[in-house]
Amino acid sequence: MSYLALTDADRDEMLETIGVSSIEELFADLPSGVRLGRELDLPPALSEQELTAYFEELASLNAHAGSELSFLGAGLYDHYVPAIVDAVLQRGELLTAYTPYQPELSQGVLQAIFEYQTAICELTGLDVSNASGYDGTTVAADACYIAKHATGRAKVVVTEATNPQVRQVVKTYAPGFGLEVVEVPHRGGATDPDELRAAADDAACVIFQQPNVFGVLEAAPALAAAAADAEALPVAHVDLLSLGVLEAPGRYGCAIAIGEGQSAGNYLSFGGPHYGFLAARSEYVRRMPGRIVGETADAAGNRGYVLTLQTREQHIRREKATSNITTNQTLLALAGLVYLSWLGPEGLRDVGETCMALAGYAKERLGQPLVFSERTTFKEFAVRVGRPAKEAIAAARAQGVHPGYALGRDYAGMDDVLLVAVTEKRTRAEIDRLAEVLAS
Amino acid sequence: MSYLALTDADRDEMLETIGVSSIEELFADLPSGVRLGRELDLPPALSEQELTAYFEELASLNAHAGSELSFLGAGLYDHYVPAIVDAVLQRGELLTAYTPYQPELSQGVLQAIFEYQTAICELTGLDVSNASGYDGTTVAADACYIAKHATGRAKVVVTEATNPQVRQVVKTYAPGFGLEVVEVPHRGGATDPDELRAAADDAACVIFQQPNVFGVLEAAPALAAAAADAEALPVAHVDLLSLGVLEAPGRYGCAIAIGEGQSAGNYLSFGGPHYGFLAARSEYVRRMPGRIVGETADAAGNRGYVLTLQTREQHIRREKATSNITTNQTLLALAGLVYLSWLGPEGLRDVGETCMALAGYAKERLGQPLVFSERTTFKEFAVRVGRPAKEAIAAARAQGVHPGYALGRDYAGMDDVLLVAVTEKRTRAEIDRLAEVLAS
């Protein structure tokens, strides 16, 4: 087995040095009652070549972005990932390192996280970012935790127009936090600020998504204002790729911004691993879950980076910690940093504008009735396909096109609705093809 | 254009520093008569994303080893390339370095070449190896050059059972070297030592292939002896992957061993880039073309590696050099080193035995008449398919199988012959499939 380095001679020598005659002796402390006493019932070992053949076979059973023209989105998007991202992530010194507990051996990862924190702060218009959360759903739970302790309140408000995955996770975490979750329905595809204001009384925070689950641009500043008016923390769940064209949440009064980082530099990978980002105003830094990297210096005055504000964390504070997180998503966040640095400010704006323009083209071209025709949308929109969406999907897939997500899965009365996502990777010709397929 | 780093401001500053007002001025020395004076007529620039889309489209038009069950060989083989080879070749410090002229900045590449030279010497049973030649054909011309200068003779002998690509290249180089090329026909798929001996009179060298182009094992020691008897240098063209099971050329009297390295660690890549290897007895080292790395030390006595015996080379000897080669195939040779190190001595033997066993199974299973049924073969063999091979190939490809190479392309009277190659990547089930398809 080529992952093991010891020869038989090595093993004998080592046993002798230890002073035992067999490896079994080393397990003497295990009560016989808890020993397996048989071989594991697993398929036989595979050579690297056999492994490759088997996994290639499994992979070939999946319809991926390269084999099917896809307009699937609903939270994860098929954006272009530049080759430089792969090149950086394959650097073994970064790929195979643990959490940077020993800064002198970890300046590479530490500085990268510091740069990532900077980029996230810049995009969101906020003061502090952590080193990443698990994904775009768990960071919402993290935000609730911060808000609960910042306000001492026992309720959180989430708009119904927020991605259902996010809402479900918040509801799963809430009981442990001692929080009640209240949802505010959308009105014609967007959230009504007054309705939100009413719900926000005694709320620790108000979470809304911009652009929301329907791809619609919320009146975000008004929603943030409504929350603030109730002294609830305004929390925006945003798409990093939209922040070249859409205002930074910090600029319209949000206390916290969170989101799913996948669209910025991560592959789809059937849903993970990706990174969740979380940024906040400086006053909440001590409540923030997760790693935070800070700048400092050594005795000689050389600048360096370290994990900081660690007294928030489980390995020091234990049951009083702000979170239990330890392993996070650093490598995926690094991918995000490389991607955003590759784009630069203009590139980011360009991608946003391209997506929006193509989605606009698609809205016209499809010629299907829009569900929320009055609303401005970003890269995603909802259309009625005049039959159960599941059928439309099956029919389109038979022609090599995945037309989008069946919103009826999550929203009542939308069984005939498709959520169509259009990224910069799609071409007008491909959109024409979609139109053709949906029309047939 | 993201490959360029200068901003417009940079350009202005730089022009000012230089003391010119425009970039055009820098080209003042170009006579107007030789200026293009128009835009290059090339397709418009593509973004990375567009590039990827276009090249993916081109790639999709090719039937590759993953999309077609292939038994093509005839010089290049579909052996397994382990992931560690990719991982090492992607290290930018190795990938993007030039020839190691400055040893203090190049110990990585230099030591790797030294290790490669060692591996090639071990496999071939010879004393010295260069750092690689272009491919398995040009190293044959190199061998002729060495032999010419070592013997002062003006003729080289090549067996007809040597890969035609090799023979063609030798014939192309020969006139420049002032060499005549004589070919010795095969007898029933192998070379007759006596016939070879006769042809070898006054020959500088005798080149034969083991296993030969038909996959047949030549009586290599006898061929080498025949050459030696005529005082011609015996040169064996060998497959590195066979040298775990087949004798090392140095052990049966060869002065030089050459070959195509692709089978050991390189992808097919439609024929290149790959590496040609060349090893010789120590007495020929000063005639050898190409880079050679040697061990030495610095003033402090630290061991280090340098390009050595450079007075053979063009950058010093110019028209008196042993060759004009400068850029070679180092990165591909490095792949070879990583691959051979990954296999180790046992792994190398295993691969060879596996190929041979599977090819043996295929010979029986196909049930088609073997062209040289009396001969022992390695991983390749010739069968008659009872109709023009081209037809058999077309028919099989229509069923997703490439059954092998049409030997009639190179050998008279073999229009109905397929050369079938079986590597360790093929399974018995796949061989059964081939049999089925050829039978149909």
Place this chain on the structure above:
Amino acid sequence: MPEIPSELRRSEPPRLPELAEPDLLRHFTELSTRNFGIDTGFYPLGSCTMKHNPRVNERLAALPGFRDLHTLQEEEGAQGALRLCFELQEALAEITGLPAVSLQPAAGSQGELTGLMLMRAYFAERGEEQKRRKIVIPDTAHGTNPASVTMAGYEVTPVRTDRRGNIDVDDLRAKVDEGTAGLMLTNPSTLGLFDENIEEITRIFHGVGALMYYDGANLNAVCGISRPGDMGFDIVHINLHKTFSQPHGGGGPGGGPIAVGSRLEPYLPVPAVVRDGDRYGLDYDRPRTIGKVRGFYGPFGVFVRSYAFIRAYGPTLREMSEVAVLNANYVLALVREAYDLPFDRPCMHEFVLSARTLKREHAVTALDVAKRLMDYGFHPPTIYFPLIVPEALMIEPTETEAKETLDSFADAMLEIAREAAEDPELLKSAPHGRPVGRLDEVRAAKRPVVRYQFEEHPDLEGEPAAAAVETPKGA
């Protein structure tokens, strides 16, 4: 292109780097050279199982059929991925000895939280939700355990460790009662010792109707040898990035699937990956589920790597654990003379030394030893953890290291012990020749600078970080 209402339009562009690709690549290449990974050298970071990460796993995870597969693809279009998930579930069930698996948790810590949520749901159905508030945790436990307890809305009941390094069973008996919801235990423990009384412990908890949670961080010691399910545990998480070689990526990603006994299966997160004949699907119809703990189905790319790792071993996974334990005991045998060994028993996959004597006699700390190891080209072990061992040095070699590597590491440990006596300054001033020397963590925490200093950057309110030096580093 549709108009963005002005109040929603970006007012000022983000200040992202503006580098051309050549400089960008150099920047990140340069950063990597200032980092240390398993590829760089020996990395015996206790409790973290820093084993070799086979590169074939990276290749497989990058196959377009996996890498470019959308998570909302119809089931018919994702059969290969679903089958992979299902087969991984089966393998983990066999390895842990617990039948029902959810792959959803993003890491071990989230596995813990999920497991505690399962306990809540389980007791809630029994109407014992109010009554059972306590989770028992040994004083050797990793910080995530108590932190998870709090997040799940439970209370921590600490229990002592006895002189052999097992849970103090008398102390335990005194603390476990009808108010106890469960136990969280790492076995082998963070001391690298297998709890000899595990069967008795199980009786105690199951006796009062409480549940047992197995922190799988140390599973690398017992694969194919002893299974948490057979020890009596009801819930276990597996750290795919430890035992099953998902590269740790400088902090993540990881994977923390949980396996549970059948009575807890109904509460597992949705969706479950199920098989019907030779068709694989996602089952959302689990009325008693706790819900979702993260988006979609979990970190699939991690599953690809870890399942490939498991298939590369098959039943010989047992050998993996045997060699891990052999390597640890070998290093222990070589270095024990020079350091304190608080619990003198054969260790499992890791062991914990103490620099107590070095500190008393030469005022040299575990931190100094760790920093000095860097000068010898090794990554330091985990230090100051577990908390019950003063000046702890927690060493986990893993199974993928060669004897030569273990020998030279042991030599360095012995040499450093000598240096501590002869030239302590050498240790206190370590590391030498790194891009930076020891960094001022107190200053970092006092005046936090956590983003690039653009002129108008607001000052953060800092905090005392007095403890910075003696805090756990690793695990």
Place this chain on the structure above:
Amino acid sequence: MPEIPSELRRSEPPRLPELAEPDLLRHFTELSTRNFGIDTGFYPLGSCTMKHNPRVNERLAALPGFRDLHTLQEEEGAQGALRLCFELQEALAEITGLPAVSLQPAAGSQGELTGLMLMRAYFAERGEEQKRRKIVIPDTAHGTNPASVTMAGYEVTPVRTDRRGNIDVDDLRAKVDEGTAGLMLTNPSTLGLFDENIEEITRIFHGVGALMYYDGANLNAVCGISRPGDMGFDIVHINLHKTFSQPHGGGGPGGGPIAVGSRLEPYLPVPAVVRDGDRYGLDYDRPRTIGKVRGFYGPFGVFVRSYAFIRAYGPTLREMSEVAVLNANYVLALVREAYDLPFDRPCMHEFVLSARTLKREHAVTALDVAKRLMDYGFHPPTIYFPLIVPEALMIEPTETEAKETLDSFADAMLEIAREAAEDPELLKSAPHGRPVGRLDEVRAAKRPVVRYQFEEHPDLEGEPAAAAVETPKGA
């Protein structure tokens, strides 16, 4: 399995390394850290065009449709690859201004040899084979040029360089006659200067019926600005690993396609990649071909990278060359005061300085300057080439470098010139802090050790390497 006759069976296994994968990966990772590439830093190695290697090209070359394609695949099964080759031929024809292209040569040097073989074939058909034996080569030429001449069976006729750095036209006139087969010229020359008399030179050669070969090593200076074909050249090779960014891989691979005028097309190597409507194929039916110069069709993986690079620029290739020339002139302007400048003209993509004065006044050589540059984190320029410039320093920044990089390199050059005066030892003892100091090349050549020393390794007969120090390093 069939029996291998015993005399053919391997008698002793080769002594290959026996390392497990973890140690193997560490070994090669470690080796890479002792190497310097473009990814590491500035690499102004004159004549080598060390520009950024876009990683997207690596991604594209690794597409299974290219990477796993067998070269003997039927044409119908390789349409994408053949089309790529054809389109690359078209692009190279447009860039060089010569209509017929063969992609077969493996590198520039082989392109040269192939070009000379074309000359032989051309003159042979004219019955001038015996008569035309001479190839004219300027004294600035790269060593491959004369070496290629010898390999092709021709004789070298050297020609001088005049005081402006052009070919000495009078000397040329005296040497070119009916016995001349052709000229080999690099333009811009290895001095980084464009030959102002190129039109006259063309008249001289074509006047006597001789042919002109363009060494394309410096094509990076003139893409889209001036084409060899328009200068009057009949044959040109392109170094794909220079101008078109195939990574150099520590020595190779490269690609040396040649483009020729129509009168030479019939002699090109076979097969030619041809188009018929929208179908692409291989044409072997070229009765007057010189044959094959390497296996199959050439280094296809290199074609993928270089064609991707060309498509990324399109017509803006001109900007690539303009910036290459701008960068060179900028660095020249910054450093000229401190070094000798043998030919004072605006340079093209590179320029050649001399350390003659430093040597005379401070006994500091070009080699010392080169080694000292390493201490500043830069790869040295090419030194001791071209041969006509004593103590030559040949500097080629390329277009992909940022102004900040050029500035800091220039600062280092100026600082080093100061150090040469104030503290010459600093230069002579350089480099400092590398894994090794200056290595003894003479010993390496005197007692060659060219493979790992297994006991019975035979000694090689060495050679004097007195010149080792002042030999060209680079290009």
